């Protein structure tokens with residue numbers, strides 16, 4: 001895949017985040033990558049760009065004070081890591097965009113005197129969608145599990161995309177193809193091949209001003225939306241700020257002076273013979289505070305153009321269909337919890353995820369206790385399975401959700417020790433939990449195909465797996481180790497590479513053994529067996545591997561002599 005090979009700039013920040021690695025926008029590189037992959041799309045995009053430029057030149061902004069409202073949907077592409085950012089962080093991203101586009105940013109006073117006259121209120125507002133393309137009430141946030149979050153090229157857009165003539169699509173990823181974020185111009189995605197590439201990809205740690213992001217990096221979406229509505233970098237069409245030749249390029253905006261572009265915040269900088277607008281959001285200076293009047297005109301021209309269907313986004317009919325012109329609609333109660341398997345005496349924090357416009361909460365924890373609040377903690381004092389119910393209100397209507405067996409509370413010393421298991425029963429005993437983290441369906445399973453002793457074992461059928469970072473968990477219940485002076489864990493496994501001794505068939509799979517002293521609240525890695533070192537127990541097989549006998553199994557005894565693990569709730 002060509003797009004994944006494009007490497008974007010990485011550099012050290014010169015202000016703000018001392019010594020931190022700062023990434024920049026990858027818009028132009030991704031434009032080039034897209035056109036290199038689709039040469040015929042480049043021709044059409046060139047024509048569409050000329051047409052949009054002509055429209056922009058003639059655009060008068062007749063409805064000067066009309067607010068343009070754009071429905072937005074976020075697609076959080078994650079692999080259960082920190083890139084699965086909170087709703088609060090996403091909302092902070094929207095708030096920053098809206099403040100910047102309405103010239104309501106609290107740091108607008110930082111703009112130096114030479115540019116205060118041209119700093120503009122764009123009068124564009126972004127609202128989270130309340131209704132999905134099928135007409136159903138929706139949070140406006142989709143969460144999709146995929147390892148593509150670690151690559152973040154155009155392929156993430158194939159995972160999920162809502163119609164671009166109804167929604168601005170924003171994909172939040174772990175790695176935005178090496179950049180902070182990127183978006184293509186409307187003219188570049190106007191054609192059929194481009195349509196699937198319309199929207200913004202942004203790194204989770206450059207989304208909003210809290211959580212995994214911060215205030216310094218929070219203007220990334222403001223900048224990328226600028227591209228999405230046809231703004232160029234202040235120096236012109238490239239990802240190469242600082243190049244003196246940029247003085248010969250232009251952003252086709254009258255009131256942004258010609259510049260070679262900045263990766264630092266020198267507000268007195270003059271690179272092409274006049275004072276640069278270093279504080280412009282379309283710079284790489286990381287001190288963006290403003291758009292100009294000229295940029296306002298250019299963006300509003302693009303929003304009034306049929307190019308990439310931008311003019312369809314803010315019609316009254318679309319605002320109604322996407323729910324953004326309506327009051328908050330309370331349509332569904334939903335919640336999550338910090339942990340779902342705990343031990344007696346442990347506490348869990350619950351989080352309301354109901355939508356929209358919730359003002360009151362009533363929680364029933366299923367153990368005879370209840371509480372109010374948006375994110376209450378509750379301590380479970382009895383072992384068992386508990387149904388949890390949340391009832392929410394907006395002052396007028398109510399919605400309620402009961403999750404059956406939502407919390408499992410293990411009793412202290414739930415497993416007899418010393419414990420051993422060769423998995424001979426038809427079903428896995430309740431001493432074990434399996435979790436298919438990647439949700440690919442090929443997790444741990446009982447099998448009669450191979451055994452070291454008896455007739456059965458557990459296996460992961462990995463032959464046809466070509467997904468990187470695939471993860472499957474096998475977790476014990478709790479053991480009372482409070483009287484121990486040493487914990488020993490012995491296990492046997494069989495593993496080989498697929499193929500015929502060719503290096504490219506070798507994969508660095510890992511078998512990792514973790515221990516928890518606190519019933520699973522925290523885990524520490526105690527041992528890792530790697531594909532490139534001691535994991536293989538047999539030579540590579542060009543067919544599905546079944547160990548032929550005990551000689552094709554490895555074994556290991558892990559010793560844990562540390563006092564902090566000698567607890568009542570060891571797992």
Ligand SMILES: [Zn+2]
Nearest residue numbers: 025026027223
């Ligand atoms: Zn950019």
